[in-house]
Amino acid sequence: MNVLIVEDDQQLAEQLVASLRENGHETVHVGDGLAGEHQANQMAYDVMIVDRMLPQQDGLTMISNLRRSGVKTPVLILSALGQVDDRVTGLRAGGDDYLSKPYAFSELLARIEILGRRAENQSADTTVKIADLILDRIGHSAERAGQKITLQPREYRLLEYLMRNEGRLVTRTMLLEHVWDLHFDPQTNVIDVHISRLRAKIDKDFDPPLLQTVRGRGYRLAHPESADE
Amino acid sequence: MERLRQMLNTTAVRLTLIYTLLFGILAVGVVVYVSYNTGRIIISQIQSTVDEEINQIARNSRRLGVRNLIPMIERRSRQPGANLYLVSDASGRIIAGNVRDLDRKLLQEDGWQVPPFKYQRFSEEDPEGLAIAKVFTLPGGLRLLVGRDIGDAERFRQIVGRASTYSLMVMVFTGLLLWFFVGRRALKHIDSVSKSSQQIIDGDLSQRLPLSGSGDEFDRLSNSLNALIERVEKLNTGVRVMSDSIAHDLKTPLTRLRNRAEAALDKSADEAVLQDIISDADGLIKTFNALLMISQVETGARAVQFDSNQLSPILQDVHELFEPSAEELGIELTLKIESQASVQCSRELIAQALTNLLDNALKYGLSAEKPKIELRLYETSGEARISVCDNGNGVPGEQQQAVTERFVRLDASRSKPGSGLGLALVKAVAKLHSGQLTLSDNQPGLCAEISLPIAT
Numbered sequence: 068m069n070v071l072i073v074e075d076d077q078q079l080a081e082q083l084v085a086s087l088r089e090n091g092h093e094t095v096h097v098g099d100g101l102a103g104e105h106q107a108n109q110m111a112y113d114v115m116i117v118d119r120m121l122p123q124q125d126g127l128t129m130i131s132n133l134r135r136s137g138v139k140t141p142v143l144i145l146s147a148l149g150q151v152d153d154r155v156t157g158l159r160a161g162g163d164d165y166l167s168k169p170y171a172f173s174e175l176l177a178r179i180e181i182l183g184r185r186a187e188n189q190s191a192d193t194t195v196k197i198a199d200l201i202l203d204r205i206g207h208s209a210e211r212a213g214q215k216i217t218l219q220p221r222e223y224r225l226l227e228y229l230m231r232n233e234g235r236l237v238t239r240t241m242l243l244e245h246v247w248d249l250h251f252d253p254q255t256n257v258i259d260v261h262i263s264r265l266r267a268k269i270d271k272d273f274d275p276p277l278l279q280t281v282r283g284r285g286y287r288l289a290h291p292e293s294a295d296e
Numbered sequence: 297m298e299r300l301r302q303m304l305n306t307t308a309v310r311l312t313l314i315y316t317l318l319f320g321i322l323a324v325g326v327v328v329y330v331s332y333n334t335g336r337i338i339i340s341q342i343q344s345t346v347d348e349e350i351n352q353i354a355r356n357s358r359r360l361g362v363r364n365l366i367p368m369i370e371r372r373s374r375q376p377g378a379n380l381y382l383v384s385d386a387s388g389r390i391i392a393g394n395v396r397d398l399d400r401k402l403l404q405e406d407g408w409q410v411p412p413f414k415y416q417r418f419s420e421e422d423p424e425g426l427a428i429a430k431v432f433t434l435p436g437g438l439r440l441l442v443g444r445d446i447g448d449a450e451r452f453r454q455i456v457g458r459a460s461t462y463s464l465m466v467m468v469f470t471g472l473l474l475w476f477f478v479g480r481r482a483l484k485h486i487d488s489v490s491k492s493s494q495q496i497i498d499g500d501l502s503q504r505l506p507l508s509g510s511g512d513e514f515d516r517l518s519n520s521l522n523a524l525i526e527r528v529e530k531l532n533t534g535v536r537v538m539s540d541s542i543a544h545d546l547k548t549p550l551t552r553l554r555n556r557a558e559a560a561l562d563k564s565a566d567e568a569v570l571q572d573i574i575s576d577a578d579g580l581i582k583t584f585n586a587l588l589m590i591s592q593v594e595t596g597a598r599a600v601q602f603d604s605n606q607l608s609p610i611l612q613d614v615h616e617l618f619e620p621s622a623e624e625l626g627i628e629l630t631l632k633i634e635s636q637a638s639v640q641c642s643r644e645l646i647a648q649a650l651t652n653l654l655d656n657a658l659k660y661g662l663s664a665e666k667p668k669i670e671l672r673l674y675e676t677s678g679e680a681r682i683s684v685c686d687n688g689n690g691v692p693g694e695q696q697q698a699v700t701e702r703f704v705r706l707d708a709s710r711s712k713p714g715s716g717l718g719l720a721l722v723k724a725v726a727k728l729h730s731g732q733l734t735l736s737d738n739q740p741g742l743c744a745e746i747s748l749p750i751a752t
Contacts, residue, residue: 155601169581171574221616247617251648252585255655260620283574 068113068183072096073103073129074145075121083116086172100124107133112140113183116175119146119157127160134161141182143175154250173284177236184235195230198290200269200277202230209269216268221246225265229278229288238285262286302483312478316471320464327460331453338449342428343408349379350432350442362436366392369440380415380427380443383434391438394418403439406431412446426450485514501529541703545716546583549576586717590702593645593724600728602640604751607680608633610643611673614650618658625658627667635675639748641729646682646746649725652718653684653744659712661686661741679731679747687741696735722746 070087074080075098084094095112097103100121107115119126130142144162146153154165164178195202199212207223209216218226224246229237239258243249262278270276279287357365366383373381373394382393388400398415412426429443488506495503504525505518553576560569593600615631622629650671657669664687672683691699691706698704700723703716719733722744726733731748 167585169584171578171581247613249613249617249647249651250644251589251651252582253651255621255651255658257617257621257651260624261617264620283571283578 068092068179069111070094070179070183071103071106071110071112071115071140073098073100073106073115073121073126074118075099076118083175086176090176098122100126100129104129104132107138107140108136114179115140115142116179117142117144117162119144119153127157127162130161143179143182145170171284173236174238174240177238177241177285180235181232181237181241195227195233197230197233197277197288198275199273200230202227211269211273214272218268221261222265222268225261226269226288229286232288234287234289236281236285236287241285304479307482312471312475316468316475319467319471323460323464323467327456331456331460334456335449335453338452339410339428339446342444342446342449343430346379346428346430346442346444350430350440353440353442354432354434357434362434362438365434365438365440369393380417380429380441380445382441384439384441386437386439393441395441402429403431403441406433409443415443482514489514489518496525501525501532538702541716542587545703546580549580549583552576553580583715583717586715586721587702589648590717590721590724593721593728600642600645602642602729604638605641605643605646606636606638607641607646607673607682607748608636610646611650611671611682614647614654615671617651618654621658622669625662625667627658627661627669629654629669629671632670632672632674635673635680637673637675637680637750639680639729640751641748645725645728649722649746650682650684652722653746656718656744657684657686657688657742659714660709661688663688664741675750678750680750681745681747683743683745685738685741685743687738690737690740690742691735693737700733700735719744 070092072080072083072087072094074083074096077098080096080098084096087094095106095110097106098121101123103115103117103121103126104124117126117130121129124132126144126146130144133140133142141163142161143164143166144157145166145168146157147168153167157165163182166175166178193204195204200209201211202209204227207218207220209218209223209226225242228242228245239253240251242258242262243251243253262280266276266278270278275291277288277290279289279291281287353365353368356368360368369381369383369392372378373392378394380393380395382395382398382403383391384403385391388403394417396416396418399413402409402413408428408430410428412428414424415427416424425445425447427443427445429441432440432442434440485508492503492505504522507515507518509515553573556569556573556576560566560573611631611633615629619629654669654671661667661669666687668687670683670685672685674681674683695706699706700719702720705714705716719735723733726746726748729748731746734745734747736743736745
């Protein structure tokens with residue numbers, strides 16, 4: 068992916084550039100809001116990572132200017148403020164996701180990978196299929212190897228989110244956000260228990276296991292052979 | 297000298313001086329007025345007596361003739377305490393009377409000689425005196441002067457004048473004394489307050505401003521300032537305790553992190569060790585995030601958006617989130633919704649607070665034989681109350697206040713994972729919503745209850 072990083076903290080930006088390159092992404096880095104707006108208008112990027120507080124022009128102004136001029140590139144807003152409502156104002160200004168510092172790099176990576184491919188995921192397909200697991204988006208149900216699996220509403224949403232992001236790392240925080248609409252860091256392992264219940268339904272009696280645990284980071288739903296990491 | 301300058305500079309001194317001056321002027325005014333009027337009254341009395349006498353003499357002289365006048369004057373002159381009498385001829389030669397000498401010009405004009413003049417009586421003992429007199433021309437060109445000594449009036453005036461001078465002096469002296477003591481007392485008080493203030497400024501926040509115990513305005517001021525200092529001390533202690541706890545609580549994971557990194561270096565990156573390092577760092581980040589969150593909630597009422605939210609769906613969501621975990625642990629988690637109340641709140645924050653409470657209940661409720669947790673929503677007297685009750689070990693009554701502070705954990709729970717920040721956040725969230733967090737004994741176990749005012 069082509070990632071534009073708009074961040075005034077030189078050290079942090081360098082670290083980001085290096086880590087993203089390591090994970091196979093192209094990056095361009097600029098240090099202020101005006102340069103960021105200029106860059107984003109010049110070139111089509113897959114994702115932008117924008118710090119909220121920037122010299123020349125703050126991140127939110129930059130994003131709303133870009134949205135007004137028709138740039139639809141998904142934006143992940145980074146912020147040191149990190150309060151509930153900062154996220155709301157950030158998203159209102161046209162950001163697509165929000166991460167507060169300090170953050171784990173794996174969390175950031177997981178989020179921008181999902182943001183960057185979101186366009187592909189907006190399919191209106193009524194069914195999603197991974198290996199022999201099929202999700203019925205109309206009946207809110209699933210089946211694997213032809214066997215019907217009954218899902219609780221929340222389990223359905225969990226599975227749907229994982230399947231939409233096939234092959235990509237999904238962190239616990241992201242699950243809490245998208246499945247429960249709660250935006251905070253789960254201090255406990257509550258998500259893990261939900262996952263293991265889901266796993267019992269879709270993986271236990273079948274082969275190969277599709278729902279993988281990425282230790283210390285999160286989960287990934289994919290066919291084991293197609294997993295690229 | 298400096299001390300004197302300071303004393304001159306106090307309000308008390310300025311007031312004393314102004315009062316002394318005002319009273320002085322007033323007193324002098326009264327004295328002048330009284331003595332002036334007294335003098336006038338005495339003189340006018342003298343004048344009317346003299347007028348009366350002249351009329352009498354004039355009548356007599358008309359009736360008896362001028363010839364008999366001289367003996368009559370002589371007779372009168374010799375009476376004890378007599379007025380002044382003088383008869384002269386047209387050339388000014390003294391013919392009769394008891395005046396030996398006076399300014400002859402006085403005799404040339406008829407009428408009152410009001411400005412007092414000097415005269416000399418015949419009797420030896422009498423020195424030169426002051427008098428006023430009336431001159432009258434008798435038929436035949438003789439001139440008659442009848443007057444009266446005003447020495448008494450003069451003396452009276454002098455007595456009054458002296459008395460007022462003395463009393464003025466006493467007043468000024470008292471004023472100065474008053475100034476000295478009042479000024480010194482005020483200054484002494486202010487000096488002791490300044491001294492204590494300096495100690496407080498130097499960092500000794502346990503100091504308090506001295507009170508004289510009289511309950512005067514200085515005491516009242518000192519009292520308010522003492523309350524202020526106490527608040528500052530409390531805040532200061534809070535900050536110190538917190539930074540101490542942060543340092544203490546972060547030292548262990550940081551040391552562990554460092555040692556693991558070192559171990560990873562030795563064994564050329566064993567994956568499991570690296571995973572541990574990541575989870576250690578994650579734990580640290582979580583602690584920092586929780587701390588940040590608490591202080592933001594505590595201070596940042598401004599930025600959080602409140603909406604009118606029904607509480608029951610929030611409880612249902614949180615219950616649903618925790619239900620599998622509870623079941624896994626063999627805990628019976630029940631949800632009781634007895635109210636459909638809406639409150640002005642941030643759904644996020646309420647959910648997070650409930651998450652923290654349930655998390656605690658799962659952790660510490662486990663000790664019971666048949667662990668049970670009840671999540672309950674009910675209403676009472678205009679408040680919505682959310683309670684999370686377990687039947688675990690609970691928190692001893694005397695510790696219930698303390699555990700809602702940052703980093704405070706019961707000794708028994710130190711072995712369990714956790715940052716000691718959970719309840720501090722719940723308390724901050726409750727406070728932000730104008731509600732409160734109450735901990736109570738569930739016999740056995742702990743009941744944590746958040747009360748929130750219901751939106752009207």
